[in-house]
Amino acid sequence: xxxxxxxxxxxxxxxxxxxxxxxxxEILDGASELVLAVLKRNGVDxxxxxxxxxxxxxxxxAEFPAYAARQLGLTDVPLMCASEIDVPGAMPRTLxxxxxxxxxxxxxxxxxxxxxxxAALRTDLPQ
Numbered sequence: 001x002x003x004x005x006x007x008x009x010x011x012x013x014x015x016x017x018x019x020x021x022x023x024x025x026e027i028l029d030g031a032s033e034l035v036l037a038v039l040k041r042n043g044v045d046x047x048x049x050x051x052x053x054x055x056x057x058x059x060x061x062a063e064f065p066a067y068a069a070r071q072l073g074l075t076d077v078p079l080m081c082a083s084e085i086d087v088p089g090a091m092p093r094t095l096x097x098x099x100x101x102x103x104x105x106x107x108x109x110x111x112x113x114x115x116x117x118x119a120a121l122r123t124d125l126p127q
Contacts, residue, residue, distance in 0.1 A: 007104065008103065009107075011105065013099045013113070014112040015034050015038045015096065015114065015115070016034070016094055016097070016122075017034040017094070017114075017115040018030075018092075018095075018116045018117030019116075022059055022060050022062050024062045024063040027060055027062055027068070028067065029068075030095050031054065031067075031068035031069065031095055031097075033115060034095060034115060035052070035072060035097065043105075044099075044101050049099065049100075050077075050078075050100040052069060052077060052078075052097055052098070053099075054082070054096070055081070055083065055084045055095070056096075057084045057086075057094045060094075060095065065095050066079035084096065094117075
């Protein structure tokens with residue numbers, strides 16, 4: 001009798017959140033909320049995380065968003081922070097993430113997460 005082989009793919013999940021102001025607490029709270037929402041909405045266990053890239057708009061400098069993920073216990077997941085390009089008219093005070101995960105879910109089932117004011121960035125997605 002042949003064994004059933006389960007295919008696990010690497011998928012990328014996007015997310016964004018707008019924070020109220022450039023303070024350490026706002027950045028940490030916003031980044032934590034975003035990470036937890038991405039994991040929950042996609043049923044991702046932290047063991048399935050490969051890496052997370054965080055970006056912040058140039059007006060957010062009070063803290064590294066990746067530090068929030070460390071506070072959540074993601075101590076063995078590679079994390080990186082970068083600054084978004086400063087596009088005139090872009091949404092201010094926005095944190096974004098790109099999480100790479102191992103999952104059995106097809107790409108069509110991946111749920112990207114846009115919270116607070118950042119929901120306006122992707123009005124095509126169900127919230």
